[in-house]
Amino acid sequence: MTGFAYIRGVTTIELDPLLCNGCMMCIKVCPHPVFEALKRAVAIREPNLCIECGACALNCPEGALNVNPGVGCAAAILKGWVTRSKPDCSC
């Protein structure tokens, strides 16, 4: 989704850089360019692009990422926004 931006300053995405091992899994699974690859770690480059799907946190082997609600499914998050209901992935 080129040009997509979440409401500025409200996303809950957090990264603990001390836990990050640099595997880059979060970059692979994130549907938006939220993260930036560093030499041996990642950084959150653009948090306002995060839709709080939780795919990164659920796939991080070190537990370095935290996001709420983070159900692990972008479609569920978007459906929750449209229907104004709690996100739920039933795939």
Ligand code: SF4
């Ligand atoms: S998935 Fe976790 S450990 Fe891997 S690069 Fe991302 S934050 Fe670091």
Ligand code: SF4
């Ligand atoms: S919660 Fe989803 S959109 Fe946000 S950084 Fe993680 S994978 Fe990307």
